[in-house]
Amino acid sequence: MDKKHVIPFDPADRAFIEAHDLSLGDLRMKAYQHVNLTLARGGAHAICAEDKGGTTELLLTLAGRMHPSSGSCSVAGNDISRLRGMHAVRKIASLAFIENVNEVERVLRVHTIASAELGLAGKRSNAAATREFLDQWELGAYYDSTIEELPRFVYDRLGIALAMAHDPQLLLVQDIERDLTEHESLKLCDELGHLAHDTGVTVVCGVIDYDLARHFDTTTCITDASRAQQAAWMRNHKKEVA
Numbered sequence: 001m002d003k004k005h006v007i008p009f010d011p012a013d014r015a016f017i018e019a020h021d022l023s024l025g026d027l028r029m030k031a032y033q034h035v036n037l038t039l040a041r042g043g044a045h046a047i048c049a050e051d052k053g054g055t056t057e058l059l060l061t062l063a064g065r066m067h068p069s070s071g072s073c074s075v076a077g078n079d080i081s082r083l084r085g086m087h088a089v090r091k092i093a094s095l096a097f098i099e100n101v102n103e104v105e106r107v108l109r110v111h112t113i114a115s116a117e118l119g120l121a122g123k124r125s126n127a128a129a130t131r132e133f134l135d136q137w138e139l140g141a142y143y144d145s146t147i148e149e150l151p152r153f154v155y156d157r158l159g160i161a162l163a164m165a166h167d168p169q170l171l172l173v174q175d176i177e178r179d180l181t182e183h184e185s186l187k188l189c190d191e192l193g194h195l196a197h198d199t200g201v202t203v204v205c206g207v208i209d210y211d212l213a214r215h216f217d218t219t220t221c222i223t224d225a226s227r228a229q230q231a232a233w234m235r236n237h238k239k240e241v242a
Contacts, residue, residue, distance in 0.1 A: 016041035016170070016202045017062060022071035024057050031057035035071070035222050041169075044189075044196040044203040046213035048226040055206030056098060058222065059172040062204060064089030076169060094168035097159030099175060106148035110134065110158065113147070117162045137161040152179040156188060164201070171195070173205040177212065189215045 019037040023030075032054030039045045049055045060066040062075055064086040071081075076092060078085040095102050104113050111130050118125035118133060134140045139158060142150060150158065156176060163171055176188040189205075189212060196203045196217070205216065210229035213219040221227045 014041065015039060017073070017075050017204070019073040020071055022058075022061070022068050022073050024054070024061060024066065024068050026069065030054075032222055035220075037073075037220055039202065039204065039218065039220075041202050042196055042200045043217040044193040044205065046216035046219045047204060047206045048208070048210050048213040048219055048221045048229070049206070049223040050208055050225045053208075053223045053226065055208075055222070056101070056174055059095075059098070059174060059204060059206055060101070062089075062170070063093040063095055063172050065095075089170070092168055093170040093172060094163035094166045096163045096171065096173040097155065097175075098172075104147055107146055110139065110142045110145050110147070110150070113158075114162065114165075117165050121166045123165065133161075133165065153184045153188070156180070157191070160188075160192070160195075164195070168201060171201050171203045173203065176205060177208060182212075185209075185212055186215065193217065 015038045017037055017039040019035055022035040022037070023033045025031050025033065032049075035058060047055050047058060057066055061068050061073070061080065064075070064080055067086065068081060073080050075085075075089045078088040080086050080089055097103055111127070111134070114134055115125045115127075115130040118130060123129070131140060131143060134143055137157065139154065139161060142154060142158070147155065160171070160173060173192060176192075177185050180188070192203045192205060193216065195201060207213045210219070210221070210226060210233050214233070219230075221230050
């Protein structure tokens, strides 16, 4: 990836995302409840919850793809409780691969998908430009591979690369633990951190393990179960310090 423009992350910067008592649900379904967020621009931020704990729905809300039921939320100054704000955020937010949201056909080849995404982003998308793009992301070796042939780690990196083809201000990522070793998850975490700090994109990533979430610039637990994880982690580490 291109690291020429380094933008130091400062947690004291004006918040890029601010949410207060944000909820999505009704009498039949509750995706997430009473979420409060203050996420600085250019940081890599973790949203922690157990499986089916609402992280996917929250990421889609922040991307302007789902409308919250209540509360307030501003993304880059856009009120996403209003349709105009949601539409504005969609233009500046990109999603890495999220299951049941934007997956691609597994029989397609990497260069076909990358070329199509570059075209959608208004960039050169011929064979040479596509190969150059994949090489920049250290994915050139998989140019002719099909999606189903990719190791999960490479698949996740491809999803991030394709999302970044649009030069977003906000990158939403999910599932950096599924079918990966702990080492691979940490590598993705580190890469997302460097991506945020080096390019200025704001990264928000859903995770299920609080220990991994702590490797991001900030961590927000959005469920009782994830807050219990946080409390257990703090108790254990107090014992280690003592």
